């Protein structure tokens with residue numbers, strides 16, 4: 001639980017007093033544009049995301065702000081609460097990620113220049129962000145290629161995760177441990193429900209790692225439909241493979257890790273702790289420097305990349321809905337005393353209002 005003292009408040013002064021907004025569009029998202037802005041005094045460039053002020057936007061900003069100290073999460077510099085043409089907006093000033101998207105950078109590499117060791121290093125960076133979030137009981141739930149950006153175009157650039165539009169505070173066990181109920185032993189099914197949201201991020205990690213290793217996604221829809229019933233079934237039943245020749249030289253350790261992350265059963269899927277302790281991630285510097293075909297395959301598939309992105313977006317949307325429902329069911333079935341008490345209370349109120 002975060003104390004009120006730690007909670008940061010948006011500034012209410014006009015953003016334009018401190019920053020000059022430019023016409024340069026850095027990216028388009030579902031919620032509008034991300035544009036460049038410049039700090040008037042320091043002349044430093046930043047990225048500005050404008051959100052209509054509502055409960056969802058507040059949650060996005062609050063969760064992103066809380067974790068923006070992580071080396072592998074895009075840093076929030078300032079947040080303003082300003083009114084534009086009568087509409088309240090939240091203006092988020094972030095560090096400007098000048099290095100662009102992860103897969104563009106891999107695609108731009110010379111053929112054969114991208115190796116399994118570099119792939120492991122990239123995964124190590126992404127896992128650091130997810131570990132930071134999960135250890136603070138936050139699930140990102142929208143981990144996909146376009147949300148992984150590089151600070152600069154230099155070789156030493158840092159890869160960072162952004163866009164907390166679907167982030168969620170996971171059902172924390174602490175909330176059940178009120179002073180009057182601190183159990184010595186808590187059954188696994190009671191600790192259960194929160195794991196679904198986090199397992200969504202691990203599935204994404206598996207898909208992203210698969211694409212990093214070969215340049216195409218593990219699941220394809222056959223007929224160009226964004227998410228066909230066939231594809232949904234393939235995801236649900238875990239029907240994917242490691243085809244030759246692209247996967248021939250890839251180490252079995254890398255394939256095993258992907259299998260663990262793409263396990264169809266969210267409760268059996270690896271947790272972030274398992275992933276970061278995995279030798280291929282933890283000792284990425286010892287991973288073989290086998291050349292991968294990722295750059296070439298990304299180039300060949302350049303035209304279909306928007307479809308790959310759309311498919312992942314839709315798969316994640318489906319998964320969030322499915323897991324939310326599973327979570328409600330799991331909660332419903334759990335026999336946690338405090339929840340039972342709460343449920344009884346709700347029933348009582350319900351019955352009282354009916355009579």
Ligand code: ADP
Nearest residue numbers: 026027028029030031034047094095096097163
């Ligand atoms: P949405 O939540 O609307 O999808 P995002 O936060 O994902 O918005 O931003 C949309 C796009 O804007 C990103 O895919 C990226 O290309 C660009 N972008 C976002 N944040 C930054 C940043 N800090 N620096 C540079 N470009 C950014």
